[in-house]
Structure formats: structure tokens, C-alpha cells
Amino acid sequence: MTMKSRFNAPIIVVSNRLPFILVRKEDGTLERKQCAGGLVTAVCPSVIECNGKWIGWPGIQLKSEDEVIPESNPDDKSPTAGLLSNQVEPVQVEPKIFDKFYNGCCNGTFWPLFHSMPDRATFSNETYEAYKQVNDIFAEKILTALRKCLAQLDEEGRMDAAPLIWIHDYQLMLAATTVRRVAEDEGLRCKMSFFMHIPFPSWDIMRIFPWDDEILEGILGCDLVGFHIDDYCLNFLDCCQRRLGCRVDRSRFLCELDGRTIHVKSLPIGIPYSQFAEMSRNAPKVLKEKEQQIILGVDRLDYTKGLVNRVKAFERLLEKHPEHIEKCILLQVAVPSRTDVKEYQALKEEMDQLIGRINGRFSKPNWSPIRYIYGCISQEQLSAFYRDSAVAMVTPLRDGMNLVAKEFVACQDLSDPGVLILSPFAGAGGMMQEALIVNPYEIEEFADKLHRGLQMPFDERLLRMKHLQRREQAMDVTFWLNTFLSAVGILPCDVNYSPSN
Numbered sequence: 001m002t003m004k005s006r007f008n009a010p011i012i013v014v015s016n017r018l019p020f021i022l023v024r025k026e027d028g029t030l031e032r033k034q035c036a037g038g039l040v041t042a043v044c045p046s047v048i049e050c051n052g053k054w055i056g057w058p059g060i061q062l063k064s065e066d067e068v069i070p071e072s073n074p075d076d077k078s079p080t081a082g083l084l085s086n087q088v089e090p091v092q093v094e095p096k097i098f099d100k101f102y103n104g105c106c107n108g109t110f111w112p113l114f115h116s117m118p119d120r121a122t123f124s125n126e127t128y129e130a131y132k133q134v135n136d137i138f139a140e141k142i143l144t145a146l147r148k149c150l151a152q153l154d155e156e157g158r159m160d161a162a163p164l165i166w167i168h169d170y171q172l173m174l175a176a177t178t179v180r181r182v183a184e185d186e187g188l189r190c191k192m193s194f195f196m197h198i199p200f201p202s203w204d205i206m207r208i209f210p211w212d213d214e215i216l217e218g219i220l221g222c223d224l225v226g227f228h229i230d231d232y233c234l235n236f237l238d239c240c241q242r243r244l245g246c247r248v249d250r251s252r253f254l255c256e257l258d259g260r261t262i263h264v265k266s267l268p269i270g271i272p273y274s275q276f277a278e279m280s281r282n283a284p285k286v287l288k289e290k291e292q293q294i295i296l297g298v299d300r301l302d303y304t305k306g307l308v309n310r311v312k313a314f315e316r317l318l319e320k321h322p323e324h325i326e327k328c329i330l331l332q333v334a335v336p337s338r339t340d341v342k343e344y345q346a347l348k349e350e351m352d353q354l355i356g357r358i359n360g361r362f363s364k365p366n367w368s369p370i371r372y373i374y375g376c377i378s379q380e381q382l383s384a385f386y387r388d389s390a391v392a393m394v395t396p397l398r399d400g401m402n403l404v405a406k407e408f409v410a411c412q413d414l415s416d417p418g419v420l421i422l423s424p425f426a427g428a429g430g431m432m433q434e435a436l437i438v439n440p441y442e443i444e445e446f447a448d449k450l451h452r453g454l455q456m457p458f459d460e461r462l463l464r465m466k467h468l469q470r471r472e473q474a475m476d477v478t479f480w481l482n483t484f485l486s487a488v489g490i491l492p493c494d495v496n497y498s499p500s501n
């Protein structure tokens, strides 16, 4: 018996990466490997339920366009397990072009620029050409998937159902315009939406990009454009008005282009809250040996995350308040990321040297101040780290949202809650006001906040954490998903959007 779908049409999700990666086994066959983050956990069940599709890069070069994608393993319990191979559309790009697209334009240009760090950005015709080429390849895939979905709907007699094409993130800002043009020419019915997972910069920054008009028009190819917070929406509207001359309505978040009205929406993404809470309840105790207080940092090794400032603030804490020596440690997890990009290699070097210097300076025979894990850890282990830490430092220099702050909150045991130290430059910083907010550039104040966090009385920790938990539980990733899908009209508005449990 097939479950009745809540959705009035299929969803075609488009993201740079598929929700799993493919690996080639020794015998030459392919296998799925899970890399489920919060987005995948939330979105995948909906794609399965509505018989939709997911288009993205599988992380590997296939032997041919037609190489068969394996089904999931029977023992696979991940959210992607029910995603059938005919629901997955792998995108293939020639490696040299993909390198220019991904390392060159996405990570070398848009990433620093959109995080308001233009000095780190490089601009080149060649990498932008590759970006356009790859976006065209994605657009072709979207159109093929759309035609298949429409044929299926027509066969079922559902001529009024228009599939939703949902494009994600800065890697794919041009795909929508191509899809819209062809869909209009061919009379293919669809709705199109976009969600940006990173910040959207101010006009002053955006205008540095030589082809900013094309990028803005590309995003405006959609009917609904989502960002995490109001500030990013307003930046986007401002750019559309000043660069493209669009008429915009800042109070209702609307933009007009070529007689079309595009809706802009701020919708902060959440996490699978109950999943993290449960994981932390069951994870074995791994920390708090020798009564030391743990100060935790968990980040991709990325210059936007403010890792260097954070480690320096920790060093300053030990200088200013030597009573913490041998009483606390900094546990920093740095997940390797974009290791082919020069800026990321330089940051790795800098961190290695800085941590080595501080450990050399303060270590005692049985104690070293910084424990540094450069690698991936499991979600179970992570949830135990979150639960057992006295303080978490989520202090990016700029960040679209930051889910580590939310995961830390979900994992807290209220019998001994930890303290969240949060940067105002993360999307989360504007909302999670009960955290200790600190400017990561002010090392002196940062060290003071760390001291305060380590000493905060139980009642204050509890009060702050209760508020933080309540909000994150209510605004979890399912809430985010349902709200977005109802705004674009793919879910009926009378659905009860309570968080998952």
C-alpha cells in the first residue's frame, strides 16, 4: 500500500552535492556512502514521500552517463535509504571544468565574497566561465527530470500539479534562469525556488563581482528566494534595486523583474533537534576526566569560522586567569575542508603552528591546554562532546547560520547545562540571544567572556539554556522545511507545522 503524500506535486531538489556520495569498490561496482547533515535528514524523507528527485554531484566520476546508481544497502538506516536510484540524477562534469567551478569560482570567489571577505576572493573570467558551464549542465539535468515528472503526472491525470524545482546555495545561482527560459518555451509547468545557505552580502561587496547582474538575475529566475535572516533578504533586495533597477518592497520582501513578482523570505534553518537530544542522552561519557572543564570548538577548517581568533582568546584567558591552568582544556575539532584551495592549506599551517606554540608555552607534565582533532568524528561522539563540555565557542567571523550552536543546545543535559559563547556575525547570533555574545575580533573581551562562561552559576546557566532549548526545539529543521514548502505552495497551508519529535 502506498502512503498518501502530503505534497500536491513532486519536488526536484538540486544541490551541488547529492545527499550521499558514491564510492567505487575494488570490484569496480559502486556503493553509496552516507554523509547525512541536517538538510539531508529533513529534506530526503519529503523527496521520497512525494516521489521527487535529487540532482547533484556524486563525488566521483562515473564510467558513463548511464552507469547505474546502486540502491541503498538493506541495512542502511540513514534518511537517504528510501531514495530509489531512479530518484537520483547524478551530475557529471569534466574534472578540469569541475575544478575551476568548485575550487575556483565557488570556493575561491563566491565563498569569501559572500562572507564579506573580498580581499580573499579571486576573480577570473576562466573560473566564471566554468561556473556558467556547470550551471548549464545542472539546468539540463533539471529540465530532463522535470519532463519525466510531468510525463508521470500526466499519466496519472494530475494535469494541475506543477513540480517544485528547489535549488540550493551559491554553487547554483545561475541554473534557474536557463530552466525558466526553456520551460516557458516548451510550456513545461513548474514552480521554482531557491534557498541560500550562506550570507548574502551588502551591495558594496556584491558590486565587486564583475558579473553581479547575471548572478542577481539568475537567482531571480525563481518564484521564491529564501535566506536565513532578514539582513540577507534586505541586502539581496537592495542589490536587485541598485544593480538591476528592480522595483522592490522592503516591508513585504517583494521584488519585481520583467513583470514577475519574486517573493523573498527569511527562514532560519534549524536542526533535527530531537535526534541530537536523543543521541546525547544515549552517548557514553567520554569527557570530564580529571574534573577538567572542557571548552569546545567544532568547525570545518575554514577561515570564516574564526578559529585563529578563538585560539588566541583561549591563550589570553590562560595569561589573564592562570587559575584555569590545569583546570580546563580547549577541545577543538577541525573538520578538513576544501583542501585543494590555497587559503585552506595556509589556515591549516597557521593553526598547527599556533596550537603547537601555545601547548609548548603552557603544558605541564600531565596536562596540555589544547587538544586538537583535525578530522571527522561521528555524530554520536560529537553529541557526547557537546553534552560534556562546560563551554562551547561558536565564534565565526561571518557565517550564514551555524548549526553547531544549535546542536550544542540540543545536547545539553539540564542537570548540568553548558554555556554557549556565540558570535553576532553568525546568522544564529541574531536569534540565540540567551547565549553570551562576543565579538571574535575583540580578543580581550573574548577572554573575559570565556572566564565568565567557565564560572557561570548553575541557575544562570539553566535559565539561559532552557530558553535556548525551547526555541530550537520549536524551530527545528522540519519546521523550516514545512514553512518553506507551504510558502511556495507545495504543501497545503493547513498542515500543522509542529516540530518533529
Ligand code: F6P
Pocket (backbone or CB within 6 Å): 017, 169, 197, 198, 337, 338
Ligand atoms: O553551507 C555552505 C556549504 O557550501 C554547503 O553547501 C556545504 O554542505 C558545506 O558548506 C560544505 O562545503 P563543501 O560542499 O564545499 O564541502
